[in-house]
Amino acid sequence: MSKKRQELIDTAIRLFGQHGFHATGIDWIAEEANVSKKTMYQHFRSKDELIVAALKHHDGLFRNFFMRAVEDSAETPYERLIAIFDVAHAWFSQHDFYGCMFINAIGEYSNKNTAIQQTCIEFKRLMSSYIEELANLLAVENPVELASELAILLEGSIVTAQVSRNPNAASTAKKAAKILIDNEMK
Amino acid sequence: MSKKRQELIDTAIRLFGQHGFHATGIDWIAEEANVSKKTMYQHFRSKDELIVAALKHHDGLFRNFFMRAVEDSAETPYERLIAIFDVAHAWFSQHDFYGCMFINAIGEYSNKNTAIQQTCIEFKRLMSSYIEELANLLAVENPVELASELAILLEGSIVTAQVSRNPNAASTAKKAAKILIDNEMK
C-alpha cells in the first residue's frame, strides 16, 4: 500500500473515531494526513469510499490486536474466553478510546443498506465467530448460545465504558462471563 | 407545552433516530413538523438546544414506556428483572427501531462535555438506577453488582439487535440474565 494512502487511512480512522463521520470533513483529514485533496481523490473516489476503506483497515488491525492479546493472555479456551474482558479493559483504558468505531458508524448510517453498514455487520460477525470458536472448544452443551451471551456482554461493556467513561464495565462483564461459562460447564 | 413545540420535538426525535443528528438538518425538521424556521428558532435558540430538548423528552417518554411495560409484565422484582428483556424484545421489534438514541448521540458527540452528552449519561444513569432498585428487592448479596451486570446485558442486546437487525438478541440476553440472577440467589 502506498504511503500516502496509508497516512490517509490512519488519519481517517483517528478523526472518525474522535469526532464521528459526518462531523469529520474531507479537508480536515487531508490536512492532518499531509496529503493534498487532489491526491486523496486519486486514492478514494468519495468520502464514503474512504470511510469503508478506513473501517476495513481498522477491522483488520483491531481484530488482530484483540485476538493476539487474548491469545497472549491465556492458554486454554476457558481462560481465553475470560481474558477477552481483560483485553477489553485494556482497550477501554486507552486515552483515545471513543467506543467501538463500528457501533458508532451504524448509529450514523442506520437507514440504508450501504457498504458502510455491511462492513460494520461483517466486523461484528467476525468477532462473534471468534468467540464462538473458543466456546466450541469447551465441554459445554450449547457453545453457540454461550458465545452469543458473551458477545452481548462484550458489546454491552463497550457501550457502558464509552458512556460512563469508566473501563470497569469490562470487570463487571468479566464477572458475569465467568458465571455464565461456569454455569454452562457444571 | 405549545403544540408547535411538541410537533417539533416529536419530529426531531423521529428524524434524529432514523438518520442521525448531523445528517438531519434544521430545515428538514421544520418542514416535516409543518412549522416555519422562524417559529422554530423562537422555541429553540440553536440546533443543539433542540437536540437536548428532544433527548430529554424522549428520555421521559421512553423510561415511562419501559418501566410501565416491565411493571405490567410481572409482579415480583425477580420476574420484573427478567421481564426487562421481554420489553426489550418488543422494543427491538418495532418497525422504527434504530437502536438507542442516546448511544447513537454519544457516538456523534463523543469529544466534548456538552449538554447533549450529559443528557445521555443521565439517561443511562436513570435506567441503571431502575434496575438497581429492582435488584435491591431481591435476597442477594450484591444487588449493585448484579444490577450492573444486567445493565450491561441490556446495553449489549440493544446494540446487537441494532447491528444484526434481529430482536432475538433480547432473548439471548434474557437467558443470560436468568442465569446471573439465579446464580446470585442460590
Add this chain to the structure above:
DNA sequence: CGTAATGTAAACAGATCTGTTACCTTTGTC
C-alpha cells in the same frame, strides 16, 4: 371591526461541505 400577537414564506448571510480543476513544483529516471 381593529389591533396585537403569532405564524408563514422566502430570501439572505456566511460558513462549510464534497468534489473538480488549472497551474505550478517536485521528484525519479534515463
Add this chain to the structure above:
DNA sequence: GACAAAGGTAACAGATCTGTTTACATTACG
C-alpha cells in the same frame, strides 16, 4: 540535464448547513 509522472496549492463550483431578517398572512380577542 531532459523529460515524464506525481503531488501540492489554491481557487472554484454547487450544494447544504445554521441562523437571521423582511414582508406578508392568519388568528385571537377586546
